[in-house]
Amino acid sequence: MKIATDVYGYRTAIANIAFISGLGKNKDEWVLVDAGVPYSAKFILKYASTLFGSKKPKAIVLTHGHFDHIGALPVLLKEWDVPIYAHHEEMPYLTGEKEYPRPTPFIVKGLMSYLSPFYPRDGIGLHSNLHEIETGTELEFMQGWEGIHTPGHTKGHISLYRKEDGLMLAGDAFVTVKQESLLAVLTQKEEIHGPPAYFTPNRAESRESIIKLAKLEPSTIYTGHGKPLYGKEQIAKGLYQLIRHYDVGFAESPTVV
Template sequence: MKIAENVFGYRTAIANIAYIAGLGPKKEDWVLIDTGIPYSASFILKNTKQLFNEKKPLAIILTHAHFDHIGALQTLVNKWNVPVYIHEKEIPYLESKKKYPKPTPLKEKGIMSFLSPFYPRDGIDFHSKIKPISREDSLPFLTDWKWIHTPGHTEGHISLFREKDRLLLAGDALITVKQESLFAVLTQKKEIHGPPAYFTPDVETSFTSIEKLHALEPQILYTGHGGPMYGEDIRKGISQLLYQHTYENVLKGE
């Protein structure tokens, strides 16, 4: 689906990917954001062919290295032979040198939460063509965009923001569906939520990241889970999420 000018989205079962097009001197280049769930490579390749014919991307950018965002990575890199950009703090997880923390299925109840102990939390032993995102100029081909470090869900999670239309690609820093609920995932009911609770070890840091994104005043929002949102619904949704979190902390005496 078209999200905004030169930005398209595609859902691989439970996780979204995004395409940023219109890049380069001739505005013919593009990049892929995340690579979906395992075994989604054939669907992604079919979709990219429809969008861009046989033109391969300049690069793949990963918001983080959870299994549902790197599922097709190895196959796509083998096919395209392009660099992979990821925050330097995520590289050990991508390379299987570190494992993500164990899930917490009871933090937020729901069938997707209860299934989380069965989700992979190690990397894919991926080592080829990794480019660390660590400096402001780490993504030189995205001249109209800036990347933002949004940790909490993972150590090196990043989001992307385009100032001209205030478009935010938030990854899992915040999402637009209640990912813990199978019913919500199936119906794709649009609601702004924090990152999936079962895979978010540092909740307080994640809400600091959400506050950072809220300050950008996004007008278009596309996330790693859920459909796109626009305009005032975004501000209201994030404001309500932050208020609820503060209220819960007060009740707990924090």
């Protein structure tokens, strides 16, 4: 699925990944953003081959380290052996030094929420391939892209933004489907929501991160869950409505777009 110029999206069961091309001096390099759910590696490799042939990515960038965003990494690294970039506050969860906090399955109702105590929370033991990403400025290895620290869902969560065309890869800072609901996940009903509530331990930080991203006035958003959304005014309306209702019911008042 083409999201925008040089950017392609791919859904791995319940979580999205992105392929960013057109990078490097000769515009022939590409980067993978996130690594999908477990057992999705062969599908990711097949799609990458369709897009780029045998050329491996310059790097893999992680918005965060939850299981549905790093699931294919062990297999992908055997095939590609490339640098993995993440925020420094995410590192202990990727190396296995820390586990993510226990889920809170009853903040927002839904089957996906109720199943969350069974989701993996441990790290995957990455070490030699890990590199710290510089946020708050244009990324050295991704010309035109800025890394933005957007904590709340996790301590080291990041989002990516391309100012040239207003394209935002938000990860799980906010999403475009009610991820707590299995029905919404299956139907991919387009709604701007806060991050999956069951795995968002710091709601105050999460709200501030959404405010930070809304101020950038994106024209296109592609998130870790849900479909891409287009239209600067429509996206702004959805984000600011989410912000207004965020403290009451934690994203129980979505904007249908």
